[in-house]
Amino acid sequence: MTREQGRITSTDVARASGVSRATVSYVLNNDPRQTIPPETRERVMQAARELGYRPFAPARILRAGYSRLVLAVLPFEQVDPSLARVSRDLEVGLARLEFSLIWYVGVPDVHEIHPSANLTPAVVIAFGSPSDPELASFVNEFSAPVVWMRDHDRGKQIGRLQVDHLAERGWQCIAFAAPERTDVRGLAQLRLAGVAERCTQLGLEAPAAKIVPLQRTGARAAIGELLANIAPPFGLCCYNDEVAFAALAGLADNGIRVPDAVAVIGCDDIPLAQLSTPALTTIATIQEDMERLLEARIAHILAASRGEPLQDPAPERVMVILRESA
Amino acid sequence: MTREQGRITSTDVARASGVSRATVSYVLNNDPRQTIPPETRERVMQAARELGYRPFAPARILRAGYSRLVLAVLPFEQVDPSLARVSRDLEVGLARLEFSLIWYVGVPDVHEIHPSANLTPAVVIAFGSPSDPELASFVNEFSAPVVWMRDHDRGKQIGRLQVDHLAERGWQCIAFAAPERTDVRGLAQLRLAGVAERCTQLGLEAPAAKIVPLQRTGARAAIGELLANIAPPFGLCCYNDEVAFAALAGLADNGIRVPDAVAVIGCDDIPLAQLSTPALTTIATIQEDMERLLEARIAHILAASRGEPLQDPAPERVMVILRESA
């Protein structure tokens, strides 16, 4: 692992422009406390440009004691379509504060080498819940303030809202379609818990739960089994829109009409949701709320980067997108 | 931006365990050239644990001259469903080599502050084409070797393959369904170019192209206009599976039967592809090929991190997933 590129340093720039390293630094960082003659300034900038000089980040950070880097940690199970928007808004907000946003995506347990060995974020944004011990320890390893997003509460809240919607429309019997993906079991449990909780509160029977695979034949079979257990009419709360698509396909393959015999409600409002037959009723995060939330979150991050104590941020709120399937 | 946490340094550990900083480093890095008495070793480790000592990454990197960090740069337009798999495989492969993988996702032009000010990747993986000037300059700013993935060729190749499949099955007339997303225009142009190229080679008429929005009413209207331009039967090559879903919905809303009157072929093989009505025929990257490719790519990255010259890697290959829509 030798790398003898011969890095270009500020010493090189100083030599090339006939000044000291201090002056190079003053010029390049536009230090307002120094008065550099424009001619010298120009000479330094020119030399830096010609040599292709880039300050070596680790040296700067070592000197300063901190970086302007925010690392978002995203477990695979949290990857979902709403992320593109969140990511963009976060990044633009942080850029305004001169912070860079980068992502760690994946499986915290794979690593003998922790990324903190090569990376010094000023703040870590964790997608998930602090009560997830693996995620929590992965994230704490950075010894930086941690801002949590997408905590457990949202999971339950979505389940509750799905039931509310179905119950309001007169559905008395509720079932839950769970995903096959194993990495997402925790989230699915939570969702189901929210569904079950609300059923109890409303005096409905406890919901039947069934794993509905995304493979079409698997979906058909799963829905068949569900139908053997519980007779239509019933309302089906799906873990997310993908599972809802599988449920719709399985119901169609079993000759069940949606929403006449079975109502189906998803979650996420993926772009394809309006394109299913029938178009999918689903749950989405409230947009304006989202914007306010992100602003708050960024202020939060800034505060954390200054070492100020963190308070629990307001949770994301959530609404029904009404289409045809429920 | 003061941060006076009082960082715990190797000096603290040395003091606490009554040895020199050198010894602390030897113990914690398991230097095989040193013979440390087990007792001393234990004392040092204990002290480090109790103090919660973590070596400060920038100092290590400054000393070493390089980091073990690979940064994948992903423009928004390149975000697609196949990424989850690629990401996971890349990360696991790199972890084995003791490299960490992190992502930069987004819009290179937003930044006055370039992430390289806070980050020193050993290698950059760029998703896109070196002939994209914005991406190229963003990525070169890191002054690290750059490995390119997903170059232009793949775009054309997919278009060609879609046409081949339709032509083999007797479709004489070809149309192209483009996405509405503007950030993806470049890729869409390329795809269309591939489609058009193959049509010419096969002696077919030049393909009609139409933007098909993902909103259901928009999709219906767009397909309506397309049908006014070009009468069924024809084969419809779609930019990706999402556009294909919109096309299927639009065709259904216009009373057109798939695949009898119009054949539809997508791209990506997203999980939902098999769940449409009819199930979607589409294009996917060959799986075993993908694995070989990733292995090669990782070897490539490793070579790059040693400063060895890069050669053009083999491109990804691609196949038809046959279902019902074409």
Place this chain on the structure above:
DNA sequence: CTGAAAGCGCTTACAG
């Protein structure tokens, strides 16, 4: 207005 010097935290020859 400019430069010599110190120091951020780490690792590793080198001397003992």
Place this chain on the structure above:
DNA sequence: CTGAAAGCGCTTACAG
């Protein structure tokens, strides 16, 4: 087997 010392590249008081 252990420790004192040098040096990675940067910024910034400080002296002139």
